[in-house]
Amino acid sequence: MHAEIKAAGAVRRINFAQLASMREAGLIVIILALCIAMSFASPHFLTWGNFRAMLMSFSIEGIVVVGMTILLIVGGIDLSVGSVVCFSMVVSGALFLAGLDPWTASLIGIGVSALIGAAMGFFVTVIGLNHFITSLAAMVIVRGMCLVVTKGTPLSLFTLPPAFKAIGQGSFNNIPYVILIFVVVVAIFDFLLRRATAFRKVFYTGSNEKAAQFSGIRTNQVKFWVTVLCSTLAGLAGVIYMARFGAATPTFGAGMELNIIAAAVIGGASLNGGSGTIFGAILGMALLSVVTSSLILLDISVYWQDMIKGCILLAAVSIDHFLHRKKS
Amino acid sequence: MTQAPILEIRGLSKAFGAVKALSDVQFELRRGEIHALCGENGAGKSTLMNMIAGVLQPDEGDILIDGERVSIHSPAAAQRLGIALVHQEIALCQDATVAENIYMAAINSRRAPLMNFQKLYADAQKVMDLLAPIPVRTRVADLSISNQQLVEIAKALTLDCKVLMLDEPTAALTESEAQRLFSIVRGLRDRGISVIYISHRMAEIFSLCDRVTVFRDGRYVATDPIAAVSPDDVVRKMVGREITQLYPDKLAPQEPGRLLLSVEGLCDGRRFADVDLQLRAGEILGIGGLIGAGRSEIAQTVCGLRPMTAGTVALDGKQLRLRGYGDAVKAGLVYLSEDRKGSGVFLDLPIAANISALDLSRLTGPLGLLDRKAEDRQARELTGRLGVRMAGTDAAVSTLSGGNQQKVAIARQLSVDPKVIIMDEPTRGIDVGAKVEIHRLLRQLAGSGVGVVVISSELPELIGLCDRVLVVREGRIAGELTAGELGEEAIIMLASGVQDSSTQRQAHNVA
Numbered sequence: 001m002h003a004e005i006k007a008a009g010a011v012r013r014i015n016f017a018q019l020a021s022m023r024e025a026g027l028i029v030i031i032l033a034l035c036i037a038m039s040f041a042s043p044h045f046l047t048w049g050n051f052r053a054m055l056m057s058f059s060i061e062g063i064v065v066v067g068m069t070i071l072l073i074v075g076g077i078d079l080s081v082g083s084v085v086c087f088s089m090v091v092s093g094a095l096f097l098a099g100l101d102p103w104t105a106s107l108i109g110i111g112v113s114a115l116i117g118a119a120m121g122f123f124v125t126v127i128g129l130n131h132f133i134t135s136l137a138a139m140v141i142v143r144g145m146c147l148v149v150t151k152g153t154p155l156s157l158f159t160l161p162p163a164f165k166a167i168g169q170g171s172f173n174n175i176p177y178v179i180l181i182f183v184v185v186v187a188i189f190d191f192l193l194r195r196a197t198a199f200r201k202v203f204y205t206g207s208n209e210k211a212a213q214f215s216g217i218r219t220n221q222v223k224f225w226v227t228v229l230c231s232t233l234a235g236l237a238g239v240i241y242m243a244r245f246g247a248a249t250p251t252f253g254a255g256m257e258l259n260i261i262a263a264a265v266i267g268g269a270s271l272n273g274g275s276g277t278i279f280g281a282i283l284g285m286a287l288l289s290v291v292t293s294s295l296i297l298l299d300i301s302v303y304w305q306d307m308i309k310g311c312i313l314l315a316a317v318s319i320d321h322f323l324h325r326k327k328s
Numbered sequence: 329m330t331q332a333p334i335l336e337i338r339g340l341s342k343a344f345g346a347v348k349a350l351s352d353v354q355f356e357l358r359r360g361e362i363h364a365l366c367g368e369n370g371a372g373k374s375t376l377m378n379m380i381a382g383v384l385q386p387d388e389g390d391i392l393i394d395g396e397r398v399s400i401h402s403p404a405a406a407q408r409l410g411i412a413l414v415h416q417e418i419a420l421c422q423d424a425t426v427a428e429n430i431y432m433a434a435i436n437s438r439r440a441p442l443m444n445f446q447k448l449y450a451d452a453q454k455v456m457d458l459l460a461p462i463p464v465r466t467r468v469a470d471l472s473i474s475n476q477q478l479v480e481i482a483k484a485l486t487l488d489c490k491v492l493m494l495d496e497p498t499a500a501l502t503e504s505e506a507q508r509l510f511s512i513v514r515g516l517r518d519r520g521i522s523v524i525y526i527s528h529r530m531a532e533i534f535s536l537c538d539r540v541t542v543f544r545d546g547r548y549v550a551t552d553p554i555a556a557v558s559p560d561d562v563v564r565k566m567v568g569r570e571i572t573q574l575y576p577d578k579l580a581p582q583e584p585g586r587l588l589l590s591v592e593g594l595c596d597g598r599r600f601a602d603v604d605l606q607l608r609a610g611e612i613l614g615i616g617g618l619i620g621a622g623r624s625e626i627a628q629t630v631c632g633l634r635p636m637t638a639g640t641v642a643l644d645g646k647q648l649r650l651r652g653y654g655d656a657v658k659a660g661l662v663y664l665s666e667d668r669k670g671s672g673v674f675l676d677l678p679i680a681a682n683i684s685a686l687d688l689s690r691l692t693g694p695l696g697l698l699d700r701k702a703e704d705r706q707a708r709e710l711t712g713r714l715g716v717r718m719a720g721t722d723a724a725v726s727t728l729s730g731g732n733q734q735k736v737a738i739a740r741q742l743s744v745d746p747k748v749i750i751m752d753e754p755t756r757g758i759d760v761g762a763k764v765e766i767h768r769l770l771r772q773l774a775g776s777g778v779g780v781v782v783i784s785s786e787l788p789e790l791i792g793l794c795d796r797v798l799v800v801r802e803g804r805i806a807g808e809l810t811a812g813e814l815g816e817e818a819i820i821m822l823a824s825g826v827q828d829s830s831t832q833r834q835a836h837n838v839a
């Protein structure tokens with residue numbers, strides 16, 4: 001029954017790529033508008049120091065957003081990223097304290113994160129559970145593991161060698177390494193997602209899993225590896241956090257998953273799978289970060305922050321729903 | 329005695345944005361008649377139905393019920409006026425039982441705080457049994473598509489309606505189910521209920537309906553008593569041009585081509601057993617049989633989409649060892665799914681990406697990167713060859729009409745230069761014009777040496793298009809019919825296993 005309506009609308013329909021770039025342009029406009037308004041409201045906003053602080057604040061989370069966006073595109077979701085970030089940090093920290101050199105310890109931390117992803121991927125693809133429940137369980141289990149490893153107390157890592165701490169605290173030509181790493185990760189995966197054949201399969205699987213199977217794509221393999229990728233990037237973020245803070249707290253990263261998912265969704269990733277861009281998700285992250293920074297500079301109580309972020313998410317999803325309803 | 333028609337449409341127009349879906353159409357439904365509404369996809373039939381059912385609002389014009397102007401502002405208002413619509417697409421609650429679905433509207437308007445399940449099941453079973461003995465305590469999700477369609481119809485039967493609109497009710501039904509539906513619809517007519525019947529199948533229209541109205545491009549063309557026109561007349565009015573030949577010429581009887589596909593003793597341990605099948609170059613092999621007989625399962629198993637427990641598949645003389653569909657595609661054996669929206673196309677992805685999905689490796693460079701220029705070139709070439717009407721190769725497939733979506737799905741199969749192409753219901757739910765184009769294309773492919781297998785529930789299609797037809801019954805090949813033996817009666821007899829021609833539908837072949 002919709003065929004006729006669709007045929008009728010075809011002439012004026014905006015296409016896929018345009019819709020995505022429209023969303024990104026819209027986000028840029030909103031972010032710029034906020035920045036301009038804030039530069040009048042607060043003299044401290046438009047300073048390199050503040051920008052650096054904002055970039056730093058979302059750079060490490062931004063690495064996790066990259067993995068989450070790809071997972072959302074394949075039709076999955078990962079609630080465990082906050083716990084995995086923390087576990088990677090705690091495991092690396094504990095291994096360092098046990099005498100391992102920090103680089104090897106970090107690699108093991110990232111490897112363990114990948115294994116957690118593989119375990120979730122197993123439950124999703126072989127057992128047949130959905131991502132939501134699987135990662136909800138993983139979130140709780142891995143958080144428990146953090147507490148077990150640390151016996152509940154933060155690990156003090158001030159003995160980390162300066163060369164390692166530099167990852168989180170140093171800079172190159174006044175640009176922090178953290179930001180450089182973030183930019184490199186984003187650039188690589190944004191490029192791969194647009195151009196690489198392997199990542200095209202992520203879109204097919206998320207858009208219509210059955211049709212993908214009927215095109216000879218092994219959708220379970222795709223879902224498995226994307227789940228592993230998301231956890232691995234969370235593990236990478238955990239190690240960088242460790243270098244930045246010089247400590248590993250077993251409660252770190254609680255609630256982080258919500259911020260990450262919100263950023264990806266504001267940036268255009270659909271919870272139904274099949275759509276999303278990394279650039280958009282990073283813009284979503286940037287918007288949330290600018291808003292947080294503005295609230296602080298305007299001296300608005302931190303208690304308001306979560307409420308306002310939640311409202312932004314709701315607005316973004318509503319706009320998306322409206323655009324989608326018009327589409328079909 | 330002149331009585332006002334039960335439903336009359338005067339000067340109705342509806343536009344979606346700049347496009348006029350209906351302009352100044354008229355329609356008249358008499359009390360106690362079955363009135364066919366015909367037209368190609370995009371002619372405006374569904375738009376009209378949706379306006380009568382209160383789903384859409386007209387821009388201009390009047391709807392009269394019993395001679396009085398009414399405004400039908402919601403589906404609930406339509407229900408109060410005694411209008412019921414059975415959608416072409418299934419809209420049931422998948423996780424509720426059949427009974428709960430059938431009485432959804434009634435449950436919704438009931439005041440009692442508790443459900444009386446005993447009565448609900450008993451009443452629902454009575455209605456359901458009129459159509460088919462489907463147990464009403466079953467979850468809808470566990471039913472086949474054709475049974476879901478029957479539930480959808482049963483749901484409409486429970487509404488106390490004066491006007492019943494059926495939008496392609498038989499698209500997913502088997503022959504015998506369709507027959508049962510027809511006798512029920514006739515029974516309703518005899519009780520004074522008026523029926524609007526939308527279908528692409530001329531045979532049904534001519535055996536069931538009293539009058540026929542044709543729409544074309546959103547305009548009213550004509551209304552005639554069915555006795556005064558022939559199927560050819562109706563098709564001509566629908567298309568607005570002469571379709572000289574609905575089906576392309578068949579293979580001239582000559583020496584058979586090289587053996588392309590040979591299947592022996594295929595079993596899957598569940599749905600079918602001992603299937604033998606041979607396909608020669610240049611021919612179109614049809615596979616007929618009732619829905620649920622195992623036709624799709626056989627085809628999917630041949631292509632490695634489902635596991636086999638015994639048997640061999642040989643392509644072009646070479647035995648295939650399939651670990652998955654990917655292997656079949658590499659060998660040159662492709663399958664087109666019957667469920668276009670569910671598993672045929674990626675609705676929100678661009679046309680070019682839809683076409684390239686089957687074999688990305690041929691578009692991939694040495695670094696694992698996709699050559700998007702080549703992808704676009706391939707899409708333009710194939711859509712051009714198949715005559716896909718579209719805004720551009722980067723438009724989402726959801727923007728296309730059903731027929732064009734199907735062409736995109738076929739383009740994907742052709743993108744790998746297959747040796748054998750198996751098509752499951754290649755023309756289901758698409759309009760006459762696109763159907764003819766697809767049939768011609770299949771014949772062309774066969775002519776160029778590609779092996780073509782067509783699974784179809786439409787008897788005229790099997791008879792008109794195929795050189796040879798295998799009929800499947802309950803998971804086994806019940807028989808083979810060669811060109812000379814092809815006929816509706818012969819196929820039905822093999823498919824149902826009954827040697828009785830009285831179950832056969834009146835054979836009005838469009839061709």
